[in-house]
Amino acid sequence: MKIIIVGGGKVGYTLAQQLSTEDHNITIVDNDDDVLAHADETIDAMCIKGNGASVEILKTASINEADILIAVTDSDELNMICCVIGKKLGAKHTVARVRNTDYSNEYKMLREELELDMVINPEMEASAEIAQMIQFPSATDVETFANNLIEMVEFRVLSTDPIVNIKLMDLNKNLPSNVLFCTVMRNEEVFIPKGSFTFHPDDIIGVIGERNSISRFFKFLGRNSHKAKKVIIIGGSRTSIYLTWILQEMDLSVKIIEINKERCLLLNDILTETLIIHGDGTDQEVLDNENIESTDCIVALTDRDEENLISSLYAHQCGVPKVILKINRQSYFPIVKKLGLDSIISPKFITANNILRFVRALNNSQGIAVEKLYKILDNKAEVAEFTAKHSPMLTDIKLQDLNLKKDALIAAIVRNKNIIIPNGNDVIKEHDKVIVVTKTGFITDLNEILA
Amino acid sequence: MNIKIVLKVLGIVLFWESVLMIPSLIISIFDSSYEIQAFVVTIIATAALGLLLTRIKTNGNEMRIKEGYAAVSLSWIAMSIMGSLPFFISGCIPSYIDALFETVSGFTTTGASIVLNIESMPRGLLFWRSFTHWIGGMGVLVFTMALIPSLGGRPVFLMRAESPGPSPGKLVPKIGDSSKILYIIYTAMTAITIIALIIAGMPIFDSFIHAFGTAGTGGFSMKALSIGAYNSPAIEWIITVAMFLFGVNFSLYFAFFKNSWKSVFKNEEFRLYCTYVVIGVIIIIINVLPNFNYDFSEALRHTAFTVSTLVTTTGYATTDFNMWPMFSKSVLLTLMFFGACAGSTGGGVKSIRVLVLFKSIYYEIRHTIHPRSVHRIKVDGKSLNDDVLKSIMIFLLTYVVIVIFSVIIVSLDNFDFLTTFSAVIANINNIGPGFELVGPMGNYAGFSNLSKFTLITNMIIGRLEIIPIIILFSPEIWKRN
Numbered sequence: 062m063k064i065i066i067v068g069g070g071k072v073g074y075t076l077a078q079q080l081s082t083e084d085h086n087i088t089i090v091d092n093d094d095d096v097l098a099h100a101d102e103t104i105d106a107m108c109i110k111g112n113g114a115s116v117e118i119l120k121t122a123s124i125n126e127a128d129i130l131i132a133v134t135d136s137d138e139l140n141m142i143c144c145v146i147g148k149k150l151g152a153k154h155t156v157a158r159v160r161n162t163d164y165s166n167e168y169k170m171l172r173e174e175l176e177l178d179m180v181i182n183p184e185m186e187a188s189a190e191i192a193q194m195i196q197f198p199s200a201t202d203v204e205t206f207a208n209n210l211i212e213m214v215e216f217r218v219l220s221t222d223p224i225v226n227i228k229l230m231d232l233n234k235n236l237p238s239n240v241l242f243c244t245v246m247r248n249e250e251v252f253i254p255k256g257s258f259t260f261h262p263d264d265i266i267g268v269i270g271e272r273n274s275i276s277r278f279f280k281f282l283g284r285n286s287h288k289a290k291k292v293i294i295i296g297g298s299r300t301s302i303y304l305t306w307i308l309q310e311m312d313l314s315v316k317i318i319e320i321n322k323e324r325c326l327l328l329n330d331i332l333t334e335t336l337i338i339h340g341d342g343t344d345q346e347v348l349d350n351e352n353i354e355s356t357d358c359i360v361a362l363t364d365r366d367e368e369n370l371i372s373s374l375y376a377h378q379c380g381v382p383k384v385i386l387k388i389n390r391q392s393y394f395p396i397v398k399k400l401g402l403d404s405i406i407s408p409k410f411i412t413a414n415n416i417l418r419f420v421r422a423l424n425n426s427q428g429i430a431v432e433k434l435y436k437i438l439d440n441k442a443e444v445a446e447f448t449a450k451h452s453p454m455l456t457d458i459k460l461q462d463l464n465l466k467k468d469a470l471i472a473a474i475v476r477n478k479n480i481i482i483p484n485g486n487d488v489i490k491e492h493d494k495v496i497v498v499t500k501t502g503f504i505t506d507l508n509e510i511l512a
Numbered sequence: 513m514n515i516k517i518v519l520k521v522l523g524i525v526l527f528w529e530s531v532l533m534i535p536s537l538i539i540s541i542f543d544s545s546y547e548i549q550a551f552v553v554t555i556i557a558t559a560a561l562g563l564l565l566t567r568i569k570t571n572g573n574e575m576r577i578k579e580g581y582a583a584v585s586l587s588w589i590a591m592s593i594m595g596s597l598p599f600f601i602s603g604c605i606p607s608y609i610d611a612l613f614e615t616v617s618g619f620t621t622t623g624a625s626i627v628l629n630i631e632s633m634p635r636g637l638l639f640w641r642s643f644t645h646w647i648g649g650m651g652v653l654v655f656t657m658a659l660i661p662s663l664g665g666r667p668v669f670l671m672r673a674e675s676p677g678p679s680p681g682k683l684v685p686k687i688g689d690s691s692k693i694l695y696i697i698y699t700a701m702t703a704i705t706i707i708a709l710i711i712a713g714m715p716i717f718d719s720f721i722h723a724f725g726t727a728g729t730g731g732f733s734m735k736a737l738s739i740g741a742y743n744s745p746a747i748e749w750i751i752t753v754a755m756f757l758f759g760v761n762f763s764l765y766f767a768f769f770k771n772s773w774k775s776v777f778k779n780e781e782f783r784l785y786c787t788y789v790v791i792g793v794i795i796i797i798i799n800v801l802p803n804f805n806y807d808f809s810e811a812l813r814h815t816a817f818t819v820s821t822l823v824t825t826t827g828y829a830t831t832d833f834n835m836w837p838m839f840s841k842s843v844l845l846t847l848m849f850f851g852a853c854a855g856s857t858g859g860g861v862k863s864i865r866v867l868v869l870f871k872s873i874y875y876e877i878r879h880t881i882h883p884r885s886v887h888r889i890k891v892d893g894k895s896l897n898d899d900v901l902k903s904i905m906i907f908l909l910t911y912v913v914i915v916i917f918s919v920i921i922v923s924l925d926n927f928d929f930l931t932t933f934s935a936v937i938a939n940i941n942n943i944g945p946g947f948e949l950v951g952p953m954g955n956y957a958g959f960s961n962l963s964k965f966t967l968i969t970n971m972i973i974g975r976l977e978i979i980p981i982i983i984l985f986s987p988e989i990w991k992r993n
Contacts, residue, residue, distance in 0.1 A: 086684065088685050105686055105687050107682055110894075
């Protein structure tokens with residue numbers, strides 16, 4: 062695919078490097094000579110100097126032939142304008158990084174009115190990932206679909222779990238919340254479970270649903286015994302704000318320690334319910350005062366890697382069960398892991414990874430009717446997103462009356478931003494977004510799920 | 513420097529060189545001439561050496577700038593050493609240094625020859641001799657990159673080291689695709705030249721030979737009288753135009769076909785190139801009219817051909833311009849320095865550098881008059897970054913230094929000054945013929961081995977634009993890291 066990346070900072074560079082090795086044609090646009098020189102020497106990509114929101118520069122980059130335009134400069138506004146102009150000039154898909162909290166509630170508007178295909182907010186993505194780490198400590202992997210509305214959590218079945226050796230059709234009646242079992246990985250083989258399937262210990266199961274439903278499901282499994290209730294966040298960055306919002310929605314108690322007085326006041330304006338503490342997060346006395354030993358989880362999110370490391374090490378030493386820290390410099394990762402801290406968050410890395418995932422999903426779906434195609438479970442299964450078109454064989458028919466293929470499963474339906482985890486009585490309507498889980502290489506069109 | 517990566521690149525280049533020798537072998541077999549054995553031995557030896565070197569494991573190390581530059585210059589040296597074997601083994605050129613001179617002259621598209629009796633050379637060797645022009649014109653590493661894009665890590669350095677011009681750019685994001693596009697344009701233009709020459713009445717084999725010489729801006733002919741031997745104005749005009757076109761930056765052809773033909777005529781380098789060609793033709797024609805008995809059309813034809821051949825550093829001849837007045841010769845000598853555009857197959861200092869030089873002089877004068885004026889040199893409306901500017905100036909200075917030292921060494925042979933000086937200029941600019949003894953009807957056979965070796969070095973330095981070769985003499989590069 063032809064991809065134009067505007068902004069050659071850390072995210073842009075990581076993306077360009079990765080995508081060029083995946084055989085895409087990359088063009089990097091940036092204003093800085095040094096950035097371009099470095100990119101030109103190390104990446105097989107075209108480098109253009111200039112303002113990415115200028116029509117002339119975008120035309121030089123052959124925007125009319127571009128499959129994806131990714132705007133990841135430091136400025137939100139520039140990114141948005143760049144994508145709007147790019148779309149008008151013929152780019153097929155646009156991705157913008159928008160990180161300012163002021164815009165965080167306007168993503169729907171941005172996506173619809175500015176026709177952005179993906180709006181990515183590094184701090185928000187990072188906070189979502191941290192929330193997942195706190196919420197599903199036993200999950201082996203968490204994937205999100207349909208613009209982060211739906212999650213799929215993979216976990217290993219234990220012999221003590223109440224779902225073992227029960228037929229799936231009986232199990233479904235007893236579930237506390239609306240989740241769906243989508244995939245089972247047993248001895249390196251992937252199954253799409255249907256009514257008569259029973260789970261064994263050591264299977265790796267994927268369940269799909271909304272975040273809260275999955276959370277309730279885990280509670281039902283009894284996996285939440287060591288789930289965090291009290292969280293201390295060190296550093297009042299944007300990530301902290303997003304994280305606090307998510308955690309409070311999950312009914313956790315959150316404290317934020319921030320060193321800058323003015324920032325504390327600002328935090329207090331935004332997070333009126335949260336306890337904000339003015340103090341130095343690396344100061345052990347401050348931490349002790351806040352009862353660090355009885356805290357379930359510490360998240361170190363200051364802007365300085367070294368401070369995060371010191372706070373985390375102290376928390377780890379005090380026996381805090383879950384310690385999560387933000388590290389920007391990738392070269393620190395091995396050192397930090399060696400110290401016993403393995404929950405590391407790097408917002409830029411996450412951003413790059415999520416955009417990569419989006420690009421790959423688009424690339425996988427080229428030439429077929431799928432909108433996005435995600436490969437999961439070591440590429441052994443696929444999650445495909447379709448928009449349903451009118452079809453007498455499929456739409457407005459109860460799912461239990463549809464004759465589906467054996468290895469296909471309708472995992473979720475998104476109708477007007479509402480999630481439906483379908484049971485037999487639901488129907489697919491025209492314009493619904495349908496999420497289908499299948500084994501790899503199975504379907505290329507929604508109608509193909511019918512036997 | 514990581515020598516393993518360099519050797520691996522060398523292996524790939526040698527392997528492809530052996531493949532590229534096969535057409536010449538086929539012609540020899542067709543003629544059942546005496547050089548078949550020489551070709552067979554060379555092809556097997558080169559291919560074996562190449563395959564052996566490609567088996568080297570690089571342990572995943574990446575190519576960096578010094579490996580890239582060293583790989584290019586060593587490839588050119590290795591290629592020349594192997595490429596000279598057919599001439600030497602067959603006995604056609606009995607002295608090895610002469611065979612090497614002829615081959616380096618071929619690959620660097622110089623066209624300077626030491627062969628005294630060219631018309632008796634068998635066709636297989638003639639074909640190889642001219643084919644080296646075609647290979648060397650666009651560059652053998654660019655060729656290998658078009659075929660195997662993943663030449664280890666960061667191939668952009670290979671392209672930079674081999675392509676002429678201060679900052680060769682890519683046409684499209686992928687370097688492999690860029691190389692392919694360059695070779696497609698190059699091959700298509702060569703094919704058109706061949707067809708035009710055949711239509712104009714040149715024998716088919718001769719058309720190939722001269723089209724290769726024209727495309728690579730080399731200048732090896734199979735006739736002692738060069739193009740003049742055909743005595744055909746049509747052929748002379750075709751080659752005049754073709755040489756001029758091969759001296760244009762190839763990225764302009766890409767821009768031309770892609771959409772923006774207007775931008776081609778706005779390109780400052782191209783405009784300067786056209787300007788000095790036209791001015792050169794006009795002032796020489798006034799000066800040489802008496803030599804042609806005031807026959808304007810003949811004077812125009814010969815002048816246009818000579819200006820085109822020298823400015824693009826090809827080196828064909830239709831007439832012995834050594835007989836022209838001194839003023840014309842001085843103008844021609846200046847044009848030899850200027851050379852063709854960057855990103856073309858031509859040699860010389862390159863139009864873009866001349867452009868930047870002139871602009872620097874202009875702004876320096878202005879700066880002296882208005883000491884507080886601020887100005888950055890711009891080309892095509894874009895500011896030149898200081899590093900590029902500095903590298904152009906260093907290039908020009910180093911170039912002058914190398915010319916001076918080479919003239920001193922060659923002058924040991926005690927020829928007249930114009931012969932000595934123009935020999936060095938003709939070789940470092942990859943032109944071929946100079947003036948007096950080395951004029952278009954002359955030859956390099958009379959030089960001593962030391963001078964020949966100096967000129968060989970000059971040719972490679974000129975073709976690879978100094979830095980990649982100079983880098984080999986830095987002891988640091990040979991240290992293991």
